[in-house]
Amino acid sequence: MVRHSKTTSELWKSLPWKKFRKNLFRLQIRVYKAIRAGNQRKARQLQKLILRSRAARFLAIRQIIQLNSGKKTAGVDGNTALTFKERFDLELLLKHCGQNWFHNRLRQIPIPKKNGITINRVPTIADRAWQCLAKYALEPAHEATFHPRSYGFRSGRSAHDAQQLLFSNLGSFANGINKKILEINVEKCFDRINHNAIMDNLIAPRELKQGIFRCLKAGSNPGFPEQEIPEDGLLSPLLANIVLNGIEDIHYCIRYADKMVYILNSDEDADKILAEVKKFLGDRGMKVSEAKTKLTTSTDGFDFLGWRFYVQKNGKFRSIPSADNFKAFRKKVKKIVNCSNYGAKVKAQKLAPVVREWRQYHKYCKLDGSKFSLWYLNHRTYKVFNQEKNQDRYSTEKLVKQAFPFPTPKTNTLWSKVTNHHLTET
Numbered sequence: 001m002v003r004h005s006k007t008t009s010e011l012w013k014s015l016p017w018k019k020f021r022k023n024l025f026r027l028q029i030r031v032y033k034a035i036r037a038g039n040q041r042k043a044r045q046l047q048k049l050i051l052r053s054r055a056a057r058f059l060a061i062r063q064i065i066q067l068n069s070g071k072k073t074a075g076v077d078g079n080t081a082l083t084f085k086e087r088f089d090l091e092l093l094l095k096h097c098g099q100n101w102f103h104n105r106l107r108q109i110p111i112p113k114k115n116g117i118t119i120n121r122v123p124t125i126a127d128r129a130w131q132c133l134a135k136y137a138l139e140p141a142h143e144a145t146f147h148p149r150s151y152g153f154r155s156g157r158s159a160h161d162a163q164q165l166l167f168s169n170l171g172s173f174a175n176g177i178n179k180k181i182l183e184i185n186v187e188k189c190f191d192r193i194n195h196n197a198i199m200d201n202l203i204a205p206r207e208l209k210q211g212i213f214r215c216l217k218a219g220s221n222p223g224f225p226e227q228e229i230p231e232d233g234l235l236s237p238l239l240a241n242i243v244l245n246g247i248e249d250i251h252y253c254i255r256y257a258d259k260m261v262y263i264l265n266s267d268e269d270a271d272k273i274l275a276e277v278k279k280f281l282g283d284r285g286m287k288v289s290e291a292k293t294k295l296t297t298s299t300d301g302f303d304f305l306g307w308r309f310y311v312q313k314n315g316k317f318r319s320i321p322s323a324d325n326f327k328a329f330r331k332k333v334k335k336i337v338n339c340s341n342y343g344a345k346v347k348a349q350k351l352a353p354v355v356r357e358w359r360q361y362h363k364y365c366k367l368d369g370s371k372f373s374l375w376y377l378n379h380r381t382y383k384v385f386n387q388e389k390n391q392d393r394y395s396t397e398k399l400v401k402q403a404f405p406f407p408t409p410k411t412n413t414l415w416s417k418v419t420n421h422h423l424t425e426t
Helices: 003-014 016-038 042-053 054-067 083-101 124-141 160-172 195-201 206-220 238-244 270-282 323-337 344-361 375-384 414-418
Strands: 107-112 114-124 180-185 251-256 257-266 292-296 302-304 307-311 317-321
Touching: 003 083, 016 042, 016 054, 016 124, 042 083, 042 124, 042 206, 054 083, 054 124, 083 124, 083 206, 124 206, 124 238, 160 251, 160 257, 160 307, 160 317, 180 302, 195 206, 195 238, 238 307, 257 270, 257 302, 317 323, 323 344
Parallel strands: none
Antiparallel strands: 107 114, 180 257, 180 292, 251 257, 302 307, 307 317
């Protein structure tokens, strides 16, 4: 069906996005409830409805075209954007081929990092749209089975929830001064996940499983054909959570993606727990990063998610920004201030969101020390840029007094509660 550009632009803008979100959300809630009730057959039927849903298709296209941060990155086809007509054509393609999808090759982009060069593998726009559609079907099914102490890459959960849980386990009322912390990181998590482990744990209809299997093989490393998932794919964080789900049951653990901390009493054996973790990961093709595995006491402290956690000698729990996090923040600020490509007004505009983001992330930390004071940034901005920054003072209240934005995982309807904002959006 041929549409003129003006007509298609008006059609795209007039689509009932709020109604689409409501329709998709209702289907996802039904999938979630079916899994909680133990009815996987009904859940798979509902997942097929999501794949065939017109609302889900348009929302997936809108997500990867307009909302995602990496929307301008091109795949092997070189496309970084779609015209309005091409968006409708992609919707038709997803409608006819969504349940029998063949994934294109991935574009390899080398990214330099402090520990070497990482190869990012970027899918095409069409493949990203299909992955987003598949995620709509998979996420509610697996959210019903995920462990409550897993916080990375999940709807309605954040690093602040993990921070709250650490406070609950290491505070003075929990006798945190006598506890030990076993820090564990998974070495090259996305590069070593076994494809069979993903397929065995996947809750999906046969057609969706075939599409995901083709997606995995399109992004595999020639040196490890049975392993690796593309780190930049929309499905990658969800697939990693599916494979790692259950590692929290070995011992009391707080996990964020591939990073986890085990909280031990003074009489518990850390070597036994570490051996069980290695066995769990070995069955899935992964292994523990020996360089990042540490056993420390709560009084010595440990770094986790950009924070430094420790218990003082008087038993009080403290959380401050980690040294690496603060160093990276100062590096960003210096890069903006010392840049000579633009003037003072642009510098101030670029500096404001960096400072605001850092302070917002660390708002539940103890920041009353002179090291973390941001007054010098305010003064420097006023003096050098000749423009006063209207910065509110950051909160120095104790973590226990803060109200966290999401409910704690006490009920089996957590996923539905934290995602019902779709029904109230305007």
